[in-house]
Amino acid sequence: MNRFETIPKTRRCQAFITINEPVSSGLIRLEIEVDQEMDFLPGQFAMLNLMGPRKRTFGRPFSILACSGNRVEFLYRVVGGGTGDLAGLKPGHPLTMLGPLGTPFPAPVPGQPAVLLAGGVGLPPVLAWWHRFSRTDDRAFFGARDPGDLPWDLLPVSWDASVDAQGETPVGRVAWQGLVTELAERELTGMDLPPSMVLACGPIPLLEAAGRFAEGRGWDCFVSMEEHMGCGYGACKGCVIPIRSDGQPEAEGRNATCCQEGPIFRAEEILWKQIR
């Protein structure tokens, strides 16, 4: 994987909420202020935990959307207890943050356009990469459940959107119905593209499809993987992903920590069949 010269230092910070507001029917934008200046690379994440009586045993991993000075931004969806608690909180509520953590998406390679694919809460790392690195020939595709679930204000106008089910869209914007990988396939097939690089984040089926999509073209593909995490910094071996060990047959894979060796992996490394 393309390595950056320097990976930003991981910090354990006290923080408090500055913004915690819905940006679509399913996505909430969270901005926090931390006690140190922070930096990150797109694809990296942070572990967040509440302070006070709602503190959990483990933090929760969230991809970093943006960061400037002491402010860090995330996008999240309520799926269970931790995110449910978070959604109920007002600006000022204290929390802790450990981050940035994990491996980033690779930096752009000159002459190699990027194809970005994101689904649902897979948006932040892909959008972060876009804001930091995108060039005119990079393309991005984003899928959501329905147009109401699309955070239109955050989506660059050049992005193509897809939805599982149709609904109203803002004036001048459209969403294609179908899978985001199908949309990319449709849009890119027949175009005479140079070898490109695919960056994907979203549900497992999307990532696997992204891998197949790239493989069929002989392109590089990097995916952001998710696993349940305990520590987020390689301390507990609780978040392993089965990957191909170099030069070994598939059955003899090894475990990689999603939090430290990932969350960004080459799609071809992953032993998809062994993923739950």
Next chain:
Amino acid sequence: MNRFETIPKTRRCQAFITINEPVSSGLIRLEIEVDQEMDFLPGQFAMLNLMGPRKRTFGRPFSILACSGNRVEFLYRVVGGGTGDLAGLKPGHPLTMLGPLGTPFPAPVPGQPAVLLAGGVGLPPVLAWWHRFSRTDDRAFFGARDPGDLPWDLLPVSWDASVDAQGETPVGRVAWQGLVTELAERELTGMDLPPSMVLACGPIPLLEAAGRFAEGRGWDCFVSMEEHMGCGYGACKGCVIPIRSDGQPEAEGRNATCCQEGPIFRAEEILWKQIR
């Protein structure tokens, strides 16, 4: 002990805070609204517990100060985790209440004046008795740390107050320096009182002194005892107080549940030496 015809029914209620404000340097007035109409007899208490992430394994016992319709009032002091949490909450916060619980102070006996003695957070049951039953020849004495600790607005003007240390008092009101039992002694000695009844609530030394004070005069004395409680309704045997079993020598006392057989006991029943 004088029995009431009917003891109000114990209720387990959902409730929320309506008032939670200091009335002196050390005392906070709590009013809650419960989901049923409530009644109580002075001396009875309720178990309160917070709802949500600050809920404790056990409720906390607090004497009932007043009650009308769905509103119940308490006075409390911050001493530890539970009361500390409570003090930080705003009106609207949900809690649970189990009450009224325990035995009440006896009803007044015609021709037998009452001498009320209270110290610190021992105020509520005594004040409740006063408001419900007091007659012109009843006397009340209340002790606090200093004048700032005295909830002047709640104290009937006819009450005598004592303090451990002097300080400023509101215009027209005074506090005598010394123990509240000494004040009562001073005020009542030499007066030609008919056999009276002493009702006391406060720290153990105050209760023991109240017992001696009454015993020396051959008066009845009822004290409100405190013990750590688990259930508050006689279910766990976690709150026992050693008392004299009828007709037995002192060493052969028995355990009475503070929450069910108490908290109001005859002072002469208590085996004071066995109290921690």
Next chain:
Amino acid sequence: MNLPDWWKIDPCEPFVLGPREFPGRIWTASGCFAYGLTGHEISSRGFTSPYEGLGAVVSKTVTPMARTGNPMPRLCELPTGALNSIGLENVGFDEFLASVLPELERRGVPTVVSLAATRPDEFGVMVAALQMAGADYEHWHGVEINLSCPNVAEGGHDFGRDPETVARCVAAARKALPDRALLAKLTPNVADIASLAKAAAESGADAVSVINTVVGLEVDLTSGRPVLPRRYGGYSGPGVLPIALAKVDEIVQKAGVPVVGVGGIGGAQDALKFFALGAEAVQVGTAQMEDPFAAARIAADLSG
């Protein structure tokens, strides 16, 4: 409440345990609801009484002689539950037979009588007396023999940690108890609880109640000494739930003995976890202290 798809039974329907039909599967645990008589005067919205929907009240353990129990403090609240060191304070078996059991019958409280003794044969003697006194009782459904009080010091011997002692106690009780359910309440403070359960079942227990409290200790930071005068207490409440679930599962998987699950149940979801592992019924302990309606609420929630 949203009930999972696999949940098919109504816990407020009668079910058979050993020779007996119990009115339901949600019970209160011994020692946390007194003898089952303190709840009658309590009301709560939506319930006629704390007994509504209960399958049984397991009464506070009684011993051959009355006991005054341990010195105060006897309870210590913890962030994850509580420690108790009540020390089996009880009115004694004779007084229980004379005054408590008849009152439970009169009030129609479905009752399991909890008994403790220090020698196996004492269980036989007590159960025989109970069988005589309660022969005509309709609401007395069974006996739970408490083989597991970690906080009563009996010369340091580990009563109830040894399968053979368990077998002898159960056998003695069974002999005298032909037509009521016999449960053995086991201690979790052992390496192999399945072998205790096996011993109990082979000696005639209809089920095992699992778990009693876990040995725990809390330190008072100011003094640097244990909070409880006897140092150790019995740990109960939410913090023991995963331990209780593991012990129940070990017994179901390795010994195949019917289990009544107890430990850390605070709400319907906790109770469901025991049923998911195969428990026949559950008991609510510590939660019943904070809320006399805890078990009744669970029964209501789980009957859909």
Next chain:
Amino acid sequence: MNLPDWWKIDPCEPFVLGPREFPGRIWTASGCFAYGLTGHEISSRGFTSPYEGLGAVVSKTVTPMARTGNPMPRLCELPTGALNSIGLENVGFDEFLASVLPELERRGVPTVVSLAATRPDEFGVMVAALQMAGADYEHWHGVEINLSCPNVAEGGHDFGRDPETVARCVAAARKALPDRALLAKLTPNVADIASLAKAAAESGADAVSVINTVVGLEVDLTSGRPVLPRRYGGYSGPGVLPIALAKVDEIVQKAGVPVVGVGGIGGAQDALKFFALGAEAVQVGTAQMEDPFAAARIAADLSG
């Protein structure tokens, strides 16, 4: 922080344990801070690194051969802590000796090497190799032999629950370890932990580390099945604190063996409770996962 009057020691001062002087009394527990090498790049206000003030890092347990560990999910968060079923995934002893230990030495991390094996003599072989490889190492202070992994199925035999097996393992390790501290980490899943501690001490252990995780289980309500593929996991975190305190106290009171306390420590006050009972040092496990500075903060808080 307000420290109690009885607290007189500075946990960041060197202290002697067996043949060795350790730089301090606040350690990290095995398996919760990897091999001790993942924390170097992390910063936090007021600390130069997560290693500040630490007396030792107990490295993740290594076994003679590399292990891939258990299937996912391996962790299950609970309201009172967590269950883990990592299954001793590790790089294997040879790789540890070749790459990890030299790096720990180079970085000056005070280290206790945690070892597990399935036969007593294997401990002897590993320790002997360690003794050779690390002969000149300054920061390697000792070995902790892990006799208590409840979540590794080894044909069902209860390795480390039997005093004789404990004695044999400790003796084998001691023979090969003349000048570093030898600790035996005990399982709490036994009826009588004091006899295990005694056996360990009599066979040459300088101290016992108490406790490893408690066997626990969690049920997934939707499926009605255990969350962890192997059903049981190791329970750790705040919910095991009262159990750990009781086990430490039992050992101190009944066996008089030096103890390193571990289990449920989340902050300075929890650590103090172990010291109050007589522990020589403490280890921070689960809390170190959520906050890499957990142990460092405790060290700072307790040095006043």
